[in-house]
Amino acid sequence: MKLELRGITKRFGSFTANDAIDLVVEPGEIHALLGENGAGKSTLMNVLYGLYHPDGGEILIDDKVVSFAGPADAMAAGIGMVHQHFMLVPVFTVAENVELGHEQTKGFGILDAAKARREVTEVSARYGLSVPPDALIQDLPVGVQQRVEIVKALIRNAKVLILDEPTAVLTPQETDELMEVMRTLKASGTSIVFITHKLREVRAVADRITVIRRGKVVGEASPNSSSAELASLMVGRPVQLTIEKAAHEPGDVIAEVDNVRIVDDAGQVVVDDVSFDVHAGEIYALAGVQGNGQTELTEAIIGLRPLDGGRITLSGRDITDSDVHDILRADLGYVPEDRLHDGLIGSFTVAENLVLDRYDSAEFSKGPSLDVGRIAANARQRVEEFDVRTQSVDAPGSTLSGGNQQKLVLARELSRPLKLLIVAQPTRGVDVGSTEFIHRRIVAERDGGAAVVLVSTELDEVLGLADRIGVMYRGKIIGEVPAGTSAETIGLLMAGTVPDDLPARLRDPGATATGSRTTVRTEEPL
Amino acid sequence: MTEVAAPTSALPEPGGPDPAAPVRRRRALGDNTIVVTLLAFVAAMVVGAILIAFSDPATRSASAYFFSAPMDTLRAAASAIGRGYAALFEGAVFNPTTAARGTVAGIFGPISETLVSATPLILGGLSVGLAFRAGLFNIGGQGQIVAGATCAGYVGFAWHLPVVIHLVVAIVAGMVGGGLWGALAGWLKARTGAHEVITTIMLNYVAVNMLGFLLSVKGFQRPPYGQAISNVVDANARLPHLLGSSLRVNAGLFLALLAAYAIHWLLTRSVLGFEFRAVGANQNAARTAGMSVERSYTRVMLIAGVLSGLAGVTQILGTNSAITGDIDAGIGFDAITVALLGRANAGGTVLAGLLFGALRAGGVQMQSSTGTPIDVVSVVQALIVLFIAAPALVRFLFRLHGSGAGAGQGLAKGWNG
Ligand SMILES: Nc1ncnc2c1ncn2[C@@H]1O[C@H](COP(=O)(O)OP(=O)(O)O)[C@@H](O)[C@H]1O
Ligand SMILES: [Mg+2]
Numbered sequence: 001m002k003l004e005l006r007g008i009t010k011r012f013g014s015f016t017a018n019d020a021i022d023l024v025v026e027p028g029e030i031h032a033l034l035g036e037n038g039a040g041k042s043t044l045m046n047v048l049y050g051l052y053h054p055d056g057g058e059i060l061i062d063d064k065v066v067s068f069a070g071p072a073d074a075m076a077a078g079i080g081m082v083h084q085h086f087m088l089v090p091v092f093t094v095a096e097n098v099e100l101g102h103e104q105t106k107g108f109g110i111l112d113a114a115k116a117r118r119e120v121t122e123v124s125a126r127y128g129l130s131v132p133p134d135a136l137i138q139d140l141p142v143g144v145q146q147r148v149e150i151v152k153a154l155i156r157n158a159k160v161l162i163l164d165e166p167t168a169v170l171t172p173q174e175t176d177e178l179m180e181v182m183r184t185l186k187a188s189g190t191s192i193v194f195i196t197h198k199l200r201e202v203r204a205v206a207d208r209i210t211v212i213r214r215g216k217v218v219g220e221a222s223p224n225s226s227s228a229e230l231a232s233l234m235v236g237r238p239v240q241l242t243i244e245k246a247a248h249e250p251g252d253v254i255a256e257v258d259n260v261r262i263v264d265d266a267g268q269v270v271v272d273d274v275s276f277d278v279h280a281g282e283i284y285a286l287a288g289v290q291g292n293g294q295t296e297l298t299e300a301i302i303g304l305r306p307l308d309g310g311r312i313t314l315s316g317r318d319i320t321d322s323d324v325h326d327i328l329r330a331d332l333g334y335v336p337e338d339r340l341h342d343g344l345i346g347s348f349t350v351a352e353n354l355v356l357d358r359y360d361s362a363e364f365s366k367g368p369s370l371d372v373g374r375i376a377a378n379a380r381q382r383v384e385e386f387d388v389r390t391q392s393v394d395a396p397g398s399t400l401s402g403g404n405q406q407k408l409v410l411a412r413e414l415s416r417p418l419k420l421l422i423v424a425q426p427t428r429g430v431d432v433g434s435t436e437f438i439h440r441r442i443v444a445e446r447d448g449g450a451a452v453v454l455v456s457t458e459l460d461e462v463l464g465l466a467d468r469i470g471v472m473y474r475g476k477i478i479g480e481v482p483a484g485t486s487a488e489t490i491g492l493l494m495a496g497t498v499p500d501d502l503p504a505r506l507r508d509p510g511a512t513a514t515g516s517r518t519t520v521r522t523e524e525p526l
Numbered sequence: 527m528t529e530v531a532a533p534t535s536a537l538p539e540p541g542g543p544d545p546a547a548p549v550r551r552r553r554a555l556g557d558n559t560i561v562v563t564l565l566a567f568v569a570a571m572v573v574g575a576i577l578i579a580f581s582d583p584a585t586r587s588a589s590a591y592f593f594s595a596p597m598d599t600l601r602a603a604a605s606a607i608g609r610g611y612a613a614l615f616e617g618a619v620f621n622p623t624t625a626a627r628g629t630v631a632g633i634f635g636p637i638s639e640t641l642v643s644a645t646p647l648i649l650g651g652l653s654v655g656l657a658f659r660a661g662l663f664n665i666g667g668q669g670q671i672v673a674g675a676t677c678a679g680y681v682g683f684a685w686h687l688p689v690v691i692h693l694v695v696a697i698v699a700g701m702v703g704g705g706l707w708g709a710l711a712g713w714l715k716a717r718t719g720a721h722e723v724i725t726t727i728m729l730n731y732v733a734v735n736m737l738g739f740l741l742s743v744k745g746f747q748r749p750p751y752g753q754a755i756s757n758v759v760d761a762n763a764r765l766p767h768l769l770g771s772s773l774r775v776n777a778g779l780f781l782a783l784l785a786a787y788a789i790h791w792l793l794t795r796s797v798l799g800f801e802f803r804a805v806g807a808n809q810n811a812a813r814t815a816g817m818s819v820e821r822s823y824t825r826v827m828l829i830a831g832v833l834s835g836l837a838g839v840t841q842i843l844g845t846n847s848a849i850t851g852d853i854d855a856g857i858g859f860d861a862i863t864v865a866l867l868g869r870a871n872a873g874g875t876v877l878a879g880l881l882f883g884a885l886r887a888g889g890v891q892m893q894s895s896t897g898t899p900i901d902v903v904s905v906v907q908a909l910i911v912l913f914i915a916a917p918a919l920v921r922f923l924f925r926l927h928g929s930g931a932g933a934g935q936g937l938a939k940g941w942n943g
Pocket of ligand 2: 165
């Protein structure tokens with residue numbers, strides 16, 4: 001099936017998200033749609049999928065004009081979509097989710113569960129998409145949930161599969177698996193529209209690349225182009241892909257984490273006797289695969305989670321039992337890993353989000369009332385300084401693209417002098433242009449004398465930014481290594497193996513003891 | 527795949543006049559909340575008209591021979607509907623017959639009744655709406671109104687203070703009573719996680735039955751102790767009439783408008799309101815930003831209780847002069863509807879309160895002068911909100927296009943708070 005978009009235009013109010021976009025997807029090709037956050041990729045695909053009605057342009061399938069009133073029409077026409085945010089029912093099984101809206105019945109409205117399971121097993125076998133048909137969605141890792149979404153589309157006979165930023169939520173291994181699946185699908189004749197802003201991935205799987213910037217197609221590129229070429233096409237200016245930073249000059253110890261132990265709500269030990277310290281003017285990275293206790297540890301430092309044991313001090317002051325408000329006022333800045341969930345409020349304006357943790361300070365309030373003028377002035381200044389792309393400072397935070405939301409949170413946290421900055425996954429789901437900017441700001445904060453704790457699952461980010469690296473595995477810091485340590489060594493540590501050539505003093509004595517928690521991600525459920 | 531399964535409509539030929547323009551205009555209309563609200567009102571009135579026709583004996587008897595003379599039925603129905611809605615208007619806004627007498631009561635009587643009914647509805651609506659903005663469902667309006675009315679009424683008849691001071695003290699007593707009743711539910715949620723829907727409903731029972739008990743206690747109950755009614759509130763503690771003693775409209779209206787302004791300020795301009803809204807919109811982000819979610823539960827329910835308490839105050843110091851078991855008059859629950867219609871903001875709640883006040887006042891007139899049951903008005907009220915909660919239905923009925931969801935979506939969200 002050949003798919004063509006001609007002159008698609010989509011406006012939100014006065015803002016043009018898609019401006020006369022042309023795109024042709026040939027049968028059996030992987031067509032990458034590359035563009036920064038907010039470029040209009042999701043909007044374009046939502047138009048194609050019948051979720052938005054275009055303000056102009058037409059969609060052609062095999063050279064015939066079609067029009068979709070809703071996703072049902074698009075699906076019937078052979079278009080399948082895996083959204084950036086999955087649309088699965090967590091308490092249903094895989095088979096039930098796949099059948100949802102497409103139920104197999106034995107007549108009289110009785111569900112044919114056996115047939116459903118068979119279908120799921122068959123499709124997953126045919127395309128090498130292993131999914132456990134009887135597992136509940138909520139028990140599955142993100143990567144497997146994504147495969148369920150793909151199976152769902154394939155069962156409905158999708159001939160063109162749209163994957164909207166599928167790798168944003170995946171670990172490196174899961175990403176590799178997904179690319180394998182994409183190649184299999186392509187071999188069987190399915191075309192794929194692969195949306196991403198990650199250059200490495202496009203270069204690895206795409207047959208053709210269309211680059212979109214600010215709602216317009218700015219060009220096609222071949223998968224053989226260099227990363228630098230693609231990046232500058234995408235951003236519209238040359239981009240620095242490596243992080244530049246001055247030599248590390250650590251000062252006094254700012255934050256000390258002493259034998260911290262955390263037990264989660266289910267009674268599992270998630271952080272097990274962790275100790276480390278961070279100096280002024282230093283970036284300390286907590287590396288590791290997602291789900292090894294980093295999240296809980298950072299939440300404990302800022303006071304969101306009670307400790308089961310241990311002590312945390314900030315500039316010599318014990319903050320173990322302080323509440324979040326006091327800790328933030330002690331000059332700690334926090335960029336949470338899930339910005340939509342914890343970092344900002346979608347229905348609040350950009351201006352309000354920029355004072356979310358300081359609305360009650362003397363700077364932004366006069367007695368019981370908010371100083372609306374100062375809040376607005378602050379917003380204009382921050383938006384300008386951090387290049388947050390928004391229609392106005394009064395636009396709701398939810399209308400910003402992911403990268404801009406991240407810049408919003410960062411702008412808020414960096415807008416006051418900090419002793420300690422904790423940033424978790426600062427560039428997850430963020431485009432190259434913004435990533436460069438965010439990295440520069442983090443380094444600037446370090447150079448300004450703040451201590452920085454960076455939590456990241458991206459090896460490149462850790463290697464590029466960190467002055468010291470603690471690798472977390474099953475709730476412990478399994479090893480602490482200096483900057484310049486090879487990616488292989490850190491990769492091994494992330495997988496739970498302590499290399500023999502690691503100097504003894506860097507090894508955590510308890511590291512090889514059996515962890516008290518098994519992570520979901522290290523063992524596939526099939 | 528070669529064939530496209532049932533594309534719904536082909537795109538227009540290029541070059542001709544832009545056929546999308548009316549669609550766009552209709553979509554803009556469909557997204558406009560004021561338009562949707564007005565259309566919901568119209569749709570509800572249409573259904574109400576059908577009910578009026580059905581409840582009319584003349585129409586019913588004409589319909590027995592509908593097929594031989596259908597016009598009879600239709601004529602009778604049209605006449606019943608016309609009379610019914612005319613009476614509704616006369617009871618709520620302006621009655622030419624009484625106005626012809628030229629008295630103040632004759633001219634402003636209906637408006638006065640509308641305002642009297644609207645006053646506690648506005649206050650109750652503000653109470654529910656404020657809690658809603660903080661993510662809480664305050665179903666406890668009834669209990670808070672009863673608590674407020676009881677405290678204000680007790681101070682009003684048991685204490686004897688100088689003019690002005692007595693009124694102020696009685697109002698404050700009502701605010702404290704309602705506030706504590708509301709705060710109790712907030713505090714229970716903050717401390718124990720008890721769901722506010724359950725606690726506020728239970729506290730309604732407690733308040734109503736405690737009042738029932740008080741109405742049998744000497745010193746509270748009015749001699750000669752035959753009826754469940756309290757002593758009469760001192761004249762010093764009564765809210766002054768605004769248009770002379772012949773009309774019931776009283777200074778309670780100012781209390782309601784003042785409260786609406788205060789809540790508007792609280793929600794848009796205050797530090798506390800910022801916190802309430804943050805907790806209501808995204809608890810996790812609020813907590814991460816250092817706000818105490820638990821503390822705001824107690825605080826917002828305290829203020830919501832004060833507002834409902836004020837509704838009780840206007841009932842006992844304004845409209846009535848003694849406490850009875852039904853002092854709440856269903857306002858606690860109608861307030862939920864008012865808050866939904868007003869979309870939980872202060873200005874909207876005032877307008878919604880006025881509309882429902884008018885329907886209440888007009889409904890009474892409709893029942894007494896045309897015999898149409900007042901229940902029709904309740905149905906219309908419920909339908910307005912139903913249509914607003916389901917804007918897609920209104921758009922469908924009026925062939926509008928739109929994208930946004932309505933009050934219902936926000937409503938559904940709140941239940942897990
Ligand atoms: N429903 C909407 N209303 C208003 N603006 C929107 C809406 N959806 C997206 N936008 C805006 O359109 C632009 C493109 O968004 P999107 O297509 O999600 O970008 P991408 O997927 O390329 O990151 C962004 O600037 C975003 O703020
Ligand atoms: Mg997107």
